[in-house]
Amino acid sequence: MASTNDLKNGLVLNIEGQLWTVVEFQHVKPGKGPAFVRTKLKHVLSGKVVDRTFNAGVKVETATVDRREMTYLYNDGAEFYFMDGDTYEQIGISSEVVAEQARFLLENGTAVVSSHEGAPLFIELPTSVELIIQHTDPGLQGDRSTGGTKPATLETGAEIQVPLFVTTGEKVKVDTRDGRYLGRVNG
Numbered sequence: 001m002a003s004t005n006d007l008k009n010g011l012v013l014n015i016e017g018q019l020w021t022v023v024e025f026q027h028v029k030p031g032k033g034p035a036f037v038r039t040k041l042k043h044v045l046s047g048k049v050v051d052r053t054f055n056a057g058v059k060v061e062t063a064t065v066d067r068r069e070m071t072y073l074y075n076d077g078a079e080f081y082f083m084d085g086d087t088y089e090q091i092g093i094s095s096e097v098v099a100e101q102a103r104f105l106l107e108n109g110t111a112v113v114s115s116h117e118g119a120p121l122f123i124e125l126p127t128s129v130e131l132i133i134q135h136t137d138p139g140l141q142g143d144r145s146t147g148g149t150k151p152a153t154l155e156t157g158a159e160i161q162v163p164l165f166v167t168t169g170e171k172v173k174v175d176t177r178d179g180r181y182l183g184r185v186n187g
Contacts, residue, residue: 002062004037004054012044012116014063015052019044019116027056044121047099063116070113072105080105082113082123093120103158104129104176125176130185131155132171139164149181 002011011022024040035056042049054060070082070091079092080102093113095102097120104125105111112124136152149161152172160174162181173182 001059004056004058004060007037007039007060012063012065012114013041014061015041019063019065019121020050023049029056044116065114065116065121067112067114069110072107072109072111074107075102075105082111091120093123097121098123101125101176102156103179104131104154104156104174106131106156127177128173128175128182130171130173131158133162133166133168136162136166136168138167 005027007022007025009022009024013020013022020041020043022039023042026038027035028038029035037054037056039052039054040049041052068084070084073081073083073090075081075095079094080098081090081092083090091113098105099122101111101123106129109129110126114121114124131154134153134155134157137150139150148164150164150166151159152162152166153159154172154174158174158179160179160181162172166172166181166184171185173185174180175182
């Protein structure tokens with residue numbers, strides 16, 4: 001149990017048997033009436049985001065979430081397999097849990113696996129990853145100064161938009177939250 005005064009981003013709450021992650025919170029002290037806490041909560045399993053208001057000082061039940069950095073090994077079609085670097089324990093996580101994160105998962109890459117009572121809830125990738133462009137059409141000679149973009153397929157199979165000057169075989173940095181191109185990687 002925790003008080004609403006202890007809320008912070010990333011904290012997982014157990015509300016009526018459902019797990020919710022605190023995305024945003026704001027303590028509000030109006031001129032009249034009692035203080036309250038306005039929150040934005042994200043359902044751990046469905047990803048649905050809701051606004052919820054709590055009275056200040058109210059007790060809320062927190063969920064114990066085990067967060068471990070793990071190495072992604074392989075995918076057999078139904079499950080993604082990860083290994084704990086400390087214990088060498090391997091776990092399979094269903095593709096529903098991995099969801100959109102699979103677009104940027106590269107074998108031997110790291111991810112933080114969050115689980116509750118032994119059941120994997122979700123995985124978190126680093127904010128950005130470096131991936132090689134598997135295929136992209138060449139940019140047209142006259143298009144370089146326009147700042148346009150073109151589709152490119154990454155080594156993981158994900159498709160992103162890149163500037164016209166990027167070519168097949170180059171390593172690029174990609175934002176894992178929205179699939180945005182962040183720049184070329186030298187080396």
